[in-house]
Amino acid sequence: MIRKILAFSIALIFIFPIFFLITSSFKNNIDLFSLPPKLFLFDIDFSAYERVFGFSKLLKFDPSYGELYLTSRILDSLIVGIGSSSLTLIIGIYAGYYISRANFRYKNFLIMSILSARMMPLISIAIPLYFVYEKFNLLDTYIGLILIHTFINLPLAVLLLKSFFDEVPKQIDENAFIDGASKIKILHELIIPCAKGGIAVTFILSIIFSWTEFICALMIGQMKIKTIPIQASIMKTIPSWDMMAAFTTISIIPVFIMILVVRKHFVRGLTLGTVKE
Amino acid sequence: MxxxxxxxxxxxxxxxxxxxxxxxxxxxxxxxxxxxxxxxIYLSFHEFVPAKRALLFVGWDNWIRLFTDGVFWGSLKVSLYYTFMCLLIQLVLGMGIALLIDSDDPGFGIIRSILTLTLVIPPAIAGMIFLIMEDANYGLIPWLLKSVGLIGPEDTILADPTLALWGVMIVDIWQWTPFMVLILVAGLRSLPSEPFESAVIDGARPFQVFRRLTLPMLHKVIAVAILIRGIDLWRMVDYVFVLTSGGPGTATYTLSLYSWQRFTFVQWGYGATISLFSLIVILIVGNAFIHFAKVKW
Structure with missing residues (x-):
């Protein structure tokens, strides 16, 4: 019993900042700055949400409510997240399946390279990439950001998918091969349906890691494209606290839902497929 | 073929x-x-020269500057301190909490779900939350510390050269201790129960069981957790970017942030040199760790 109380109080400590953020988004500017903080008893105020998403703009014209663009920041994050995760998945499925099944000469070297790619400080990719992108006119474009996020997520996707494919019995491949199916057909029609849970997990984790990535998004997105973390970091002056809270609350809730869906495989994703829960 | x-x-x-x-x-x-x-590598031998508005070859200048630059050594120290302290604290705290919630009871399953949530918050936004909570005038944490008398009434956290780094580390510890907890719990849950049962029958004390049985059996899981956490700690830039921007002065520059800051000051070659240094260090240390800790994929 003591153990349970202790465990729950620790959980409370960890959830408190999230709770604090979400409640802040519903506070008016007086309650927001009051000390001791008003944790439960405060006047619920939706004005921050109205300003962030421009609801009131739909009803009446008010020039001070000009922040409708914040909705488009969430759209930016969605486009980059879904685009890069889809591309990651396409590349990762073939590579992961091949690494899982085949024994080739440079297999260990390839795995080491993938892990080394995971180790790279993102700033050391972002600086050279800035110049490369400048030459190819990829700065401030969705495709440029999608490509770099794909690269960032590839080590996770390839190794995680490999671990999921490792769990599909090799017998399936071999029987189908004897029956004369081509390897690509075996993968598409037998293996992918067997591993679709794992593929969904990889997809969701890739979206999350693209959603949270900061420095490359800052470097590549300039004026037109700003993902959610970049936008949030701009709103750090005190007058926009409530708007920042409303904006980030809206942007982290979809991630919470996604992660609770794949919670069982989350540890496996974090450890690139090595530790299973 | x-x-x-x-x-x-x-x-x-x-x-x-x-x-x-x-x-x-x-x-x-x-x-x-x-x-x-x-x-x-190419950039580290070149530098943008404002007078000529061009990227010119400068030989070893950037590397010489790197090893004579006090701010660089400071940021290297911050990066090392940050990485080792956070890793140590998160590992110890994580192990403690993991042992606490390693149970079949469904209540502990809920706690594991709660702990998952901190990990998916964008680090920049986690930084923003703590920026509000650590604000000198309206922040919750300075207010708490002042009311119990740990810091003086005029003290701040993020503007204080000695406390600022801890103000950043607290965010990392808050956000990523659950990472250690979840991985270690997964490791603990997968251990066989027989050795523990026989150890209890043989009258081993809990600490002995932990030292002689749990730790050696978890060795692979701990190694993976240290590897991945260490990589991310070494390249961390989001928190300092949001919370302190390297300040006060240069007290919280990490290598990545200093490199980014030099880049924005149009010292492209020098910025690239710093990031290259950081890259080479982590590649050597990371791959050596994989080799010696025998982490297998």
Whole structure:
């Protein structure tokens, strides 16, 4: 019993900042700055949400409510997240399946390279990439950001998918091969349906890691494209606290839902497929 | 590839060329890892010269500057301190909490779900939350510390040269201790129960059981957790960017942030040199760790 109380109080400590953020988004500017903080008893105020998403703009014209663009920041994050995760998945499925099944000469070297790619400080990719992108006119474009996020997520996707494919019995491949199916057909029609849970997990984790990535998004997105973390970091002056809270609350809730869906495989994703829960 | 055209069935995958399967992956690795690496080397021997508005060859100047630059050594110290302290604290705290919630009871399952949530918050936003909570005038944490008398009434956290780094580390510890907890709990849950039962029968004390049984059996899980956490701690930039921007003065520059800051000051070559240094260090240390800790994929 003591153990349970202790465990729950620790959980409370960890959830408190999230709770604090979400409640802040519903506070008016007086309650927001009051000390001791008003944790439960405060006047619920939706004005921050109205300003962030421009609801009131739909009803009446008010020039001070000009922040409708914040909705488009969430759209930016969605486009980059879904685009890069889809591309990651396409590349990762073939590579992961091949690494899982085949024994080739440079297999260990390839795995080491993938892990080394995971180790790279993102700033050391972002600086050279800035110049490369400048030459190819990829700065401030969705495709440029999608490509770099794909690269960032590839080590996770390839190794995680490999671990999921490792769990599909090799017998399936071999029987189908004897029956004369081509390897690509075996993968598409037998293996992918067997591993679709794992593929969904990889997809969701890739979206999350693209959603949270900061420095490359800052470097590549300039004026037109700003993902959610970049936008949030701009709103750090005190007058926009409530708007920042409303904006980030809206942007982290979809991630919470996604992660609770794949919670069982989350540890496996974090450890690139090595530790299973 | 023709030589591999054997018909031994169990390794049938060898009979085909590996290229179509791996080509997209290898292309991505070349474009986004190999090319930036060599481009970084190229940049580290060049510098943008404002008078001529051009990137000119400067020889070893950037590297000489790197090893004589006090701010660089400071940021290296901050990066090392940050990485080791956070890793140590998160590992110890994580192990404690993991042992606490390692149970079949459904209540502890809820706690594990709660702990998952901190990990998916964008670090920049986690930084923003703590920026509000650590604000000198309206923040909750300074207010709490002042009311119990740990800091003086005029003290601040993020503007104080000695406390600022801890103000950043507290965010990291808050956000990523659950990472350690979840991985270690997964490891603990997968251990067989027989050795523990017989140890209890033999009258081993709990600490002995932990030292002699749990730790050695968890060795692989702990190694993976240290590796991945260490990589992310070393390249951390989001928190300092949001919370302190390296300040006060240069007290919280990490290597990545200092490199980014030099880049924005149009010292492209020097910025690239710092990031290259950081990259080479982590590649050597990371791969050596994988080798010596025998982490297998």
């Amino acid at each position: 023709a030589a591999q055209k054997s018909y031994s069935l169990p390794s049938f995958m060898n009979s085909d060329s590996s290229l179509p399967w791996l080509l997209p992956l290898i292309t991505m690795l070349i474009v986004f890892a190999i090319i930036p690496f060599f481009y970084n």
